[in-house]
Amino acid sequence: MSSIENMISLVRDHYSTDKFIPLHEPRFRGNEKKYLEETIDSTFVSSVGVFVDRFELMMQDITGASKAVAVVNGSASLQVALRLAGVKQNDEVITQALTFIATANAISYNGAIPVFLDVDLDTMGLSPKYLGEFLEEFGELREDGCYNKSTGRRIAACMPMHTFGFPVHLDELSALCNKWHIPLVEDAAESLGSLYKGKHTGTIGLIGGFSFNGNKVVTSGGGGAIITNSNELGTQAKYLTTTAKRPHAFEFFHDDLGYNFRMPNLNAALACAQLESLNDFLIDKRKLAEKYAVFFETEGIKFRQEIPDTKANYWLMCVELNDKKEREEFLTTTNAHGIMTRPIWNLMYRLPMYAHCQRDAQKNAEYLEERIVNIPSSAR
Template sequence: MDYINDFISFVREQYNTDKFIPLHEPRFRGNEKAYLLDTIDSTFVSSVGAYVDEFERMMEQFTGVSKAVAVVNGTASLQVSLRLAGVSEGDEVITQALTFIATANAIVYNNAAPIFLDVDLDTMGLSPQAVRNFLEEFGELREDGCYNRFSGKRIAACMPMHTFGFPVHLDELIAVCNKWQIPVVEDAAESLGSYYKGKHTGTIGLVGGVSFNGNKTITSGGGGVIISNNLDLGVQAKYLTTTAKRPHPYEFFHDEMGYNFRMPNLNAAVACAQMEMLDTFLADKRMLAEQYSRFFKGLGVNFRTETTDTKANYWLMCVELNDTNERDKFLKISNENGIMTRPIWTLMTRLPMYQHCQKDQQKNAEFLEQRIINIPSSVR
């Protein structure tokens, strides 16, 4: 464990400070203030404005999708994405237990129930083999889709999460889900700037959701976006998230239950300025990841890097330690010395509101839960 003091010195050298170093803080080095002032001067500070339209256009251009719809946060993007995929009351959604709670919550917001399956060790994301094993044991194809023989409920979607920006094995996962007629909704909340076989995450499944929370690679304070190459679904997403109001110059008529999930123009102004800096931020984070990789090499510590055929955004960088004792010592010493580190999330299956949900053995998820630590990953 002698390397921890060297790690502390290394991190301070990277960020050139003796002060507290957070896990991931935003950087505002572009046109954020200018665009905010422009928004205020325009008086269009709420959910209608030029910056909302521009942000959606920028996201479409960056990710290569047919339609991007800006919303109030990443959780809302996932909630609506699941509804667009056909998830409704009483359904079930396959996902992973090793995730941030928004993944599971978005399922329940649709009055559906999560099924928690294991992750792969290399991606830390939903395992295609775990999904295949589960469906071969419990799946039943009927005229209107796949059903769970254990619960009798329809399995309406599968939602993998690209953990810390590392893409899951999408080709294999989608192949399994296609066989069982289950649409894939990508939780790309953490993976803006990550690619799988040359395609941006969130664009490969039916629909995807991205987050712009304050701790993400770029931020709009709050905010999220729904992305899809299905233009009809994109149009429906815009309609649902703007209260399902039929267009009219002055009359209000709503013909479906929608959501007031619109991103305010103020947030979109910040998002536009941040998008202008995205390539620079991603390049800096990649350089930092390379330096971390060199530092940990030979120390018996596995610094997590991207897998074959992927390009990760290195949103939150992480190391895999040898056991729980080493993890806890690393956390204690680093945080006591002003270097913020944190363990990976508690598995959803351990939380009181989700511990009753159907799950598999979670062998890999439990292994990673005991060993993964996030380390400072801010743009320098």
């Protein structure tokens, strides 16, 4: 049999089914139904309820952050995180083109403009090397921050994304951002449970955002979270995402442009039950990753693994094929046999709304775009 057929057999054996196998589906094997019933019985199903508070405390405990704020989805978490970092209309935010659309959209929602820099081959995330080269060529420090000499716009933030849960080189990125007075905002949407040198992703930058979409390691159906080690920013995050309403027994007074980004208590109930199972999910997924690693090494195919000093959550596992033609054959054959696989995202500057954005050569991003394929990664 071919390598692809062997992989199909491995996946079907692992999940013990001859039916369609999705890329990543949620598992509900804890208190999900119990907590949802409690929420319904309480009648507090919307944005106020005990599970919202519990979810925020659980996220603080899991990540080690000083403050966590529940929001409606991961995109909202990034949008508000950037605003809290000081991003304003016509500013620039440095990020990567090899990412999910939400990263770039969150920048645009703030009226800012993305600058796309290349990724590292080992992490598939924003490269300190290319960030440093860009800032040396285009960066200019002024009294109120760093500016892009080629556009005249302020570089208000740098937002790397931890691709598929693999942490980027955060120490090097942090050092560069500190040198150039640029706030570091982590797009940690895919990396719940991932560690960099023992610290949870999202806690090393000024602020971080997570997603709890239906295909994540832990899901609330739809939901997100903002985390930070700044109590002041955390308080402001909670205020802005709950419509910027001043507390009062009965009056509605809003004194800033806030957002109705509140996570409903129903979603928070689901999230709390899921977070209780997080460690079990991570253990189960790591066992699958180890099985894949052994298999693909035998087949002569590169299986992407965590780098030293990091611990990945292996949210979406992936292989790196030799070229685009081999990638297409892999995708076509697996999907034809009921095994869901998918290519990595189209690079952001290939999309019409971001085609005008400044970027560098993107050698690594384009290399990975032609070769990376995600494979079934669900906990069993």
